[in-house]
Amino acid sequence: MTRHHLLLTFALAGAAFSQAPAPAIPTYRDLKYPPLRQIKIPEPVTFTLPNGMKVFLLEDHELPVFNGLALVRTGNLFDPPDKRGVSSIMADVLRSGGTRAKTGDQIDEELENLAAAVESSMGETNASISFSGLSESTGTILRIFHDVLTGPEFRQEKIDLTITQTHSGIDRRNDEPQGIAEREIASVVYGRDNSYGWTVEHQHLARIQREDLQAFYRRYYFPKNIQLAVYGDFSAAAMRSMLEALFADWNVEQPAVPPFPAVNVKPAPGVFLAEKSDVTQTFFTMGMLGGTLRDPDYPALEVATNILGSGFTSRLMSRIRTKMGLAYSIGAGWGAAYDHPGIFRIVGSTKSASTADAVLAARTEVEKMRTTEVTEQELRTAKDTVLNSFVFFFDSPSKTLSRLMNYEYYGYPKDFLFEYQKKVAAVTRADVLRVFRERVNPANLSIVAVGNPQNFGKPLTGVGKVEKIDLSIPK
Known part of the structure; x- marks a missing residue:
């Protein structure tokens, strides 16, 4: 075939191809998705310790780690009006103040060596103590968690430090305009005369003493008022045995905690x-x-x-x-x-x-x-x-x-x-x-x-x- 004939053949083929209808390009509107499958929730092992603490256990062996969370039925809604902030100060020093046997700094060092953590916090309608670490250190981490939960010392120097830091936060609370708007809308909607809408001031912190923290802790931190969840790399049967032995001697009793305050407000347009x-x-x-x-x-x-x-x-x-x-x-x-x-x-x-x-x-x-x-x-x-x-x-x-x-x-x-x-x-x-x-x-x-x-x-x-x-x- 001559070069002229070859070019002619290609040209005719190209013309035929250009005349063929182009395939339709589908749009995203044509995509069809099947219905979402029903989610299957793994069923945790649940039981109650002899002292009344409710426990949830969920095994997960994907990684050699475990985590836990204790929920305490309390919250900053129970702060007394003249000592607002006492619950949050208590929750912070519960951890930083150490235990009878060890200071908070000593616990920090021990946990750091284990690549572990034990933390305490206070919310509006619950308090929590969380823990996490490698499964090989389960026994040690659980012991530290137990000691922090059952025997906080509330050392005065840590109380003073936390209160000083809280004073500093009050002084800076008007720095961010968005934070001001969020704070003030709660005060306007709920009212400034109740724990849903009031603000912690310097004068309230000045009234808080170590005895107030101890009293708040004693009132709300008892076994029947706590739920404990643990999940991660462990055997549920073995974990149950460990928890039963660990908390066998913690049998503190207190009256049932009352309901949280009701919200009784009218619109404030x-x-x-x-x-x-x-x-x-x-x-x-x-x-x-x-x-x-x-x-x-x-x-x-x-x-x-x-x-x-x-x-x-x-x-x-x-x-x-x-x-x-x-x-x-x-x-x-x-x-x-x-x-x-x-x-x-x-x-x-x-x-x-x-x-x-x-x-x-x-x-x-x-x-x-x-x-x-x-x-x-x-x-x-x-x-x-x-x-x-x-x-x-x-x-x-x-x-x-x-x-x-x-x-x-x-x-x-x-x-x-x-x-x-x-x-x-x-x-x-x-x-x-x-x-x-x-x-x-x-x-x-x-x-x-x-x-x-x-x-x-x-x-x-x-x-x-x-x-x-x-x-x-x-x-």
């Missing part, structure tokens, strides 16, 4: 301004009392607030950031707690000049959720987002055991999450409209703004009556 002259942005939080996880409306409220303010496709983000260009980030969350109402929040930040516009736009989006049904696409996306997050609740033994332990601690059924999953899947557009109409009234929103009013483009009085927040720190 208004605009609350915390002036901060050293910022170029306004950080704002809009909030009102939310609900509990037991609330029959919780599944629909979670889906609804996802549509309102979760992710880049949410209404708040689409309008206030994308269309209006007023905020880099803004979002919303329903705020449900296990045993008391949380806070429904809208949280955002904006340039000082656009403060009023951003707040009004957010309130408008709340009102829209109450007036017309969301679209079918919005509903489907929000439900998928909530449902797809379930896999991350049980993607590790620690999360699995922690969730089951919390259900036991707060009196929830073991299948709570799966019943919640079914209820989320059943949420309709009408449900979303109904719960926002019944539960989220823009007229009841408390708005806390932290910023420099000298740079506001429009006065906040255009949003509502403004009450100034006193950021001064009493000595």
